[in-house]
Amino acid sequence: MQGIEEILRRQIEKIVELTDDEFHFILSHFTIKSFKKHQYVVQAGNPTLNDHFVVKGLLRSFYLDEAGKSHILQFAMEDWWISDPQAYHNGGNATLNIDCLEDTQVYMITLENREKLCAELRKMEFFFRKKTQAGYIALQKRIQSLMSQTAKERYDQFLHLYPQLSQRVPKTLIASYLGISRETLSRMAEH
Amino acid sequence: MQGIEEILRRQIEKIVELTDDEFHFILSHFTIKSFKKHQYVVQAGNPTLNDHFVVKGLLRSFYLDEAGKSHILQFAMEDWWISDPQAYHNGGNATLNIDCLEDTQVYMITLENREKLCAELRKMEFFFRKKTQAGYIALQKRIQSLMSQTAKERYDQFLHLYPQLSQRVPKTLIASYLGISRETLSRMAEH
Incomplete structure (x- = not known):
């Protein structure tokens, strides 16, 4: 188990330094869970009880538009977080689906535990504030794109920003994330 | 001045309750500034030293793409925040422009003062964490849109979410925000 604990610890320590005691206290607020390829982690229409930090594998979040067409909002591989943020933070049912593109292992944290952790350990409130800020900036760039x-x-830009993802994610799914057709992407990928 | 102070206080108190002393301490980290219609608050190529909380007026943030076409990222009226988040939080020069669509008055806070305030007053760290979280969710909806x-x-959706903005913002600018042509928007607005 030490390997995967270290992935979470390094993620937090990019922003705040932790003592061993602090890290074990943090860890006690998470649970670990494994999922098989194709398994759903969040399903639209159900509550989203957890935020997920990936220690192994690959997931995507997607939604269906009114015409039933699927659009990919996000991928997440090792060291990334993924959830349906609206349903997780504000309650109500998920509008997103999250499923596994590979066998996957995640650290999960409920909103209650996240808020408790932020209240108990100032460093974690700082950590989540800074992580969310960075996420906000990334989404704004995606809007500009x-x-x-x-x-x-x-x-x-996708190849440049996410060289690892572009190796692991099927082209059809990259096309869906970028909002372009599979055929257009195939033509571009050949050149 | 009491009127505009109250706008800031109500904004914060939607998330955390404040004593009078706490609010005056918070206020001491902000400076107030007035801008005329058409005046720039942030200019691409220059540093973005402040985040801006609007107490009067209306602003937009926009950028020019490589072909020189202008795209509007955000509007901000009373009770909203606006900045170039990447340049403000990470340093470096702004890639966005922010200018005033009406005579405008803002409370400004530097990143240094914001971080000091978060460190000094736990409630403000909580406030900014929650505000950023809500902003993240709003941007994700915009991406889906x-x-x-x-x-x-x-x-x-724009008319539904922002009835006030749609009264105050010229249609050409709404079209630029929505990523649609002025002609398309005019046809829709007639029906």
Whole structure:
């Protein structure tokens, strides 16, 4: 188990330093869970009780539009977080689905435990504030990309930002994430 | 001055309750500044030293793509925050422009003062964590809207979410925010 604990510890220690006692206290607020490839972690229409920190594997979050077409919002591999943030933070049922593209292992934390942890350990309130801030900036860049980049520019940026993901994620799914057709992406990937 | 102080206090007290002393301590970390219609608050290529909380007026943030076309990322009216988050939080020069669509008055806070305030007053760390979380969720909805909604659906959602903005912002600018042409928006607005 030490390997996966270290992945969580390194993630937090990129932002705040921890003593061993502090880390074990933090860890006691998480539970670990394994999922098989294709298994659902969150399903639209059900509550989203947990935020998920990936220690092994690969997931995606996606939703169906009114015409029943699927759109990928996010991928998450080792060292990334994934959830349906609206349902997790505000309650109500998930509108997103999250499933596993590979066999996956995650540390899960309920909102209650997250808030308790933030209240009990100031460093963790700082950590989550800074993580959310970085996430906000990343989403704003994604909006700019959707608003003003061509399909080719989006694809090149994806390869540049996420070289590992582009090796592990099937092209059909990258196309869905980028909002372009599979055929367009195939043509670009050949050149 | 009491009126505008109250706008800031109510904004914070939606999330945490404050004593008078706490609020005056918080206020001492902000400076107030007035801008005329058309004046720039942030200019691409220059540092973004402040986050801005609007107490009067209306602003927009926008950027120019490589072809020189302008895209609006955000509007902000009374009780909203606006900045170039990447430049403000991570340093470096702004890539966004922020200018005033009306005569405007803002409370400004530097990153240094914001971090000091968070360290000094736990309630403010909680406040900024929750505000950023809510902002993250709003941006994720905007991404979903850009990925899967038609121009008409986006326009209707804008009218529904921001009835006040749609009265105050010229249609050309709403079209730029929604990523649709002025002509398309005019046709929709007639019906």
